[in-house]
Amino acid sequence: MSRQCSHPACLAPDELGCKVGESSLQQCKFWQSSRDAQEQTAAAMPDDGARLPWTGNAMGAGDIGFLSGATRTRLVGIFGVAGSGKTSLLGAWYLLIGRGTGPTGISFAGSLTLEGWENIAGNLRWTAAYGPSFPPHTSSGSGRHPGLLHLDLQVDDGRHDLLFADAPGEWFSRWSVRREAEDAVGAAWLSGAADVLLVIADSQELAGQRLGTARASLQSLLRRVGAERRGRPVALVWTKCDVQVDEQMRTAVKNAADLALGTYETFSVSMHAAPGQEPYNRGQGLLELLDWVVRVGDATFPKKALPHPEQDLLQIVGGVRA
């Protein structure tokens, strides 16, 4: 579509919504008065109605402004190498919340990214043709920001807006080796903006054939997160905890985390229930971790001053909008 709005600051129709707040472009006087509008009168543009200002899919930079300032938005960063279970963790949380099986006092109150959640959680459902499978690999692409999944939660008597970053693991592998890596700016951004940081220890890899490499990668990641955390809450999360990890390896990881992080929490999670566990339908540790993520106190850490905040809306998500 070649037609552009006559308002100098409006990008319609390239951006969602209307700069002056009309819910339909057809109702905006700037849109109506645009030069092209006259030319196209003969073409009789159909009544296209009001576009919704959110797509339902994972959010990008342009979408964040839509989150209202009614409550503070908490950004949760999940740091882990590819295949360590970051996306599965998010999908599992969504399924549990969707079943009304949230942590005590926490329940679903809305989401602007339902389609994004469904895309990752759908794989963990049974369909007529398939059983559950792992969510697809999160593509690293060339993006500068991870896809963000939104949840509005009722927490006791209050509301919490949360954004969960679904970032590709390759970013973290590069970032842990080189902080300024060109192809890991998304990881660097997340480490600066996140309010709560989760570092993933993949039990399967740490007990698998390449356990030595997995340990070394995790130690690098822990060191990098430790250097960047600036007093924010951090948790070490053992994913796939139904897989037995050698005690020696556990100790090595714990020592590395102690050294790099100092204070931190430890959680063990799995989508599989422990043998004999009742009720069986909530996996292990998932609700405890979500409860911590939602409730852990905000650290009063200094945010970087932003020279051009309007150019990087995402940078201001983590706390400044309070």
Added chain:
Amino acid sequence: MPEATLKIAVFGESNVGKSHFGAQLIGRLNAEIGALRMRGAAADLGAFEEVAQSLSSGVPGAHTSAGTYTETLLPVQSDGTGIDLNWPDYAGEQVSQLLQERRVPISWQQRVETADGWILMVRPKHVPLGHDIFSKPLSDLQASRSGGTVECSPQARLVELLQVLVYTSRARTGRRKPALAVLLSCWDELEEPQGTTPSDVLCKNLPMLADYIRNNWSEQRRIVLGLSATGVALTKASPNQDFIYKGAEAMGWVVDADGQHSPDLTLPIARLAAAIQN
């Protein structure tokens, strides 16, 4: 002049029974035995004529065609209060299209903005929760499936629909959210034991939708009721004799919030009117 003008918008996807409920509601209003009564005669009941005639013959009405949108003005009264009830009839595909295209047609926008109360019709049997890795565990997860599209779960679609409606109703007007009545339709096909409450069924079948509603509408402004507009499933092949001999107005029932059945199909509207005026 009525003492209150109440606009009610009815939402529901295809095959939830919107037209059948509309036709049955008009039958009950004309029979003047329920909580709501006709106040004079409606000017035009043409929109529901076909469904009403089919029901009189003991067979289901035809599916509302996709492009249809009509509104029937029903002048009614409840406890001496006059109410102008605007009852719409449209094909559920319009709701699906709205979600798919993610744009609210201007005509819909106006209806959503001016409504004082919403009825969301949901047919639980058609929106199953389904099993996932937690409810039906698998010892080993399979490798990720590639290429296939993931179908949105029914309850996520319904939550998104309500979110779209809430956004549309407030974006330009800043008005208070309309009161909400959730009607769980075709209750007879659920085969729930007597006394089961509609809220229980909503929480069991669509827990995320139930949480969303509970956390966004106060107790006074939300209602969950069950509905069987015809009481039994009708088929074209074998006309129902009760409908033919007793009349459609004797058929169908509502499940009240406490699980008790009532033959008064005007009850949901009366309850919603009370919630709106609350």
